Amino acid sequence: MVKKKKQQTLSTEDKILAAARKVFTTKGKAAARMQDIADEAGINKALLHYYFRDKNKLFDTIFLAEAKKFFPRINMIFELEAPLFEKIEKFVAEYVDEMRINPYLPLFVLNEINHDPKRFLQKIWGKGTMPKPEKFLQQLDSEIKKGTIRKIQPMQLLMNMISLTIFPFVAEPMFTYVLRMPDKKFDELMEQRKVEIPQFIIASIKK
Amino acid sequence: MVKKKKQQTLSTEDKILAAARKVFTTKGKAAARMQDIADEAGINKALLHYYFRDKNKLFDTIFLAEAKKFFPRINMIFELEAPLFEKIEKFVAEYVDEMRINPYLPLFVLNEINHDPKRFLQKIWGKGTMPKPEKFLQQLDSEIKKGTIRKIQPMQLLMNMISLTIFPFVAEPMFTYVLRMPDKKFDELMEQRKVEIPQFIIASIKK
DNA sequence: GTCTATAATTTGATAGAC
DNA sequence: GTCTATCAAATTATAGAC
Numbered sequence: 480m481v482k483k484k485k486q487q488t489l490s491t492e493d494k495i496l497a498a499a500r501k502v503f504t505t506k507g508k509a510a511a512r513m514q515d516i517a518d519e520a521g522i523n524k525a526l527l528h529y530y531f532r533d534k535n536k537l538f539d540t541i542f543l544a545e546a547k548k549f550f551p552r553i554n555m556i557f558e559l560e561a562p563l564f565e566k567i568e569k570f571v572a573e574y575v576d577e578m579r580i581n582p583y584l585p586l587f588v589l590n591e592i593n594h595d596p597k598r599f600l601q602k603i604w605g606k607g608t609m610p611k612p613e614k615f616l617q618q619l620d621s622e623i624k625k626g627t628i629r630k631i632q633p634m635q636l637l638m639n640m641i642s643l644t645i646f647p648f649v650a651e652p653m654f655t656y657v658l659r660m661p662d663k664k665f666d667e668l669m670e671q672r673k674v675e676i677p678q679f680i681i682a683s684i685k686k
Numbered sequence: 687m688v689k690k691k692k693q694q695t696l697s698t699e700d701k702i703l704a705a706a707r708k709v710f711t712t713k714g715k716a717a718a719r720m721q722d723i724a725d726e727a728g729i730n731k732a733l734l735h736y737y738f739r740d741k742n743k744l745f746d747t748i749f750l751a752e753a754k755k756f757f758p759r760i761n762m763i764f765e766l767e768a769p770l771f772e773k774i775e776k777f778v779a780e781y782v783d784e785m786r787i788n789p790y791l792p793l794f795v796l797n798e799i800n801h802d803p804k805r806f807l808q809k810i811w812g813k814g815t816m817p818k819p820e821k822f823l824q825q826l827d828s829e830i831k832k833g834t835i836r837k838i839q840p841m842q843l844l845m846n847m848i849s850l851t852i853f854p855f856v857a858e859p860m861f862t863y864v865l866r867m868p869d870k871k872f873d874e875l876m877e878q879r880k881v882e883i884p885q886f887i888i889a890s891i892k893k
Numbered sequence: 894g895t896c897t898a899t900a901a902t903t904t905g906a907t908a909g910a911c
Numbered sequence: 912g913t914c915t916a917t918c919a920a921a922t923t924a925t926a927g928a929c
Binding site for chain 2: 894895896897898
């Protein structure tokens with residue numbers, strides 16, 4: 480018995496959070512209006528300030544929650560104990576699943592980090608969750624020495640893996656336009672990529 | 687004799703454009719302040735409005751110029767008449783060079799498109815420059831049939847190529863932080879990618 | 894063309910009734 | 912907790928002198 484709510488109706492706080500999430504992630508922090516959020520939540524501005532003192536506090540709450548969906552999965556591949564190819568498959572599948580649900584996620588997070596890196600580093604990201612890529616990079620080194628995969632700079636391979644997985648979601652509007660692709664077709668392609676990306680990587684590095 | 691300017695000092699209009707470009711691309715449209723731009727240009731706000739009627743007009747001027755640096759190169763690979771592997775190398779090298787000079791470029795463009803796709807499609811992108819990927823996709827099909835490269839969905843390969851090339855620049859702040867990488871090291875890695883990416887792709891698809 | 898001063902508008906935030 | 916009304920601050924835009 481985890482959830483106590485018996486009603487389907489959300490609490491005011493939850494309505495605000497859902498509305499704020501929608502407005503902030505689609506418009507960005509600077510362009511988001513407190514009035515937009517109030518309208519979206521079906522309440523008035525004063526109530527926003529009652530629950531969350533000001534716009535910055537509300538934004539931080541949302542951003543932190545979204546960043547937690549985005550980053551821990553990168554961490555995961557660094558921590559996970561598994562054979563290399565299995566790790567790659569798992570990483571790609573998890574990320575694609577997350578982003579098919581929340582396609583706005585990477586662009587929102589990357590953009591806000593870019594606009595205010597210091598705030599992000601100091602206030603948002605606690606030192607406890609600092610990712611440690613060393614283990615994964617060492618695993619790559621070790622596989623190269625064993626001769627399982629061809630010689631390649633581990634850092635480059637890591638970048639390739641992350642780029643292949645995340646970028647299409649960052650560039651969705653561009654892709655659907657440049658390639659004249661309906662949203663449904665795009666979503667199908669993303670689903671296929673859970674297989675396509677690991678295949679592409681492994682075909683490139685396996686000896 | 688292309689450039690007529692004999693003085694090193696820029697015209698007021700050029701100073702404004704340079705300042706606006708810097709402020710818009712680093713802060714984004716919504717967070718950019720006319721005062722910031724005036725300060726950066728070393729003039730006052732009134733003069734901004736004298737040269738460009740309002741913020742929207744100024745922004746459109748900047749965005750259009752930046753988008754033109756970003757998109758035509760995608761178009762290039764669609765139009766170019768060359769063997770496949772050569773095309774890939776050329777595409778990657780051109781893009782990486784452009785983005786090493788303007789690392790902010792892809793995130794700025796993709797973000798503003800995302801925040802207002804209709805404005806972008808209707809006002810900014812003329813139908814004349816509409817990219818036509820068909821030729822490139824057909825070339826891939828043809829190479830697969832010839833047996834030069836393994837079976838792969840052309841659309842997926844195209845996405846892979848673009849993702850590998852552009853994403854690191856979108857995610858620079860994340861990479862330099864997560865991988866604890868000084869800016870100089872990042873720039874070195876990007877230079878290497880001009881070779882690394884074509885190698886990575888070709889190793890994956892060549893038969 | 895360029896400036897100072899100021900108007901007009903937008904927007905975040907608060908006071909106070911219910 | 913929730914609302915209406917209002918204030919205060921920030922920001923775009925203009926008027927008018929030089």
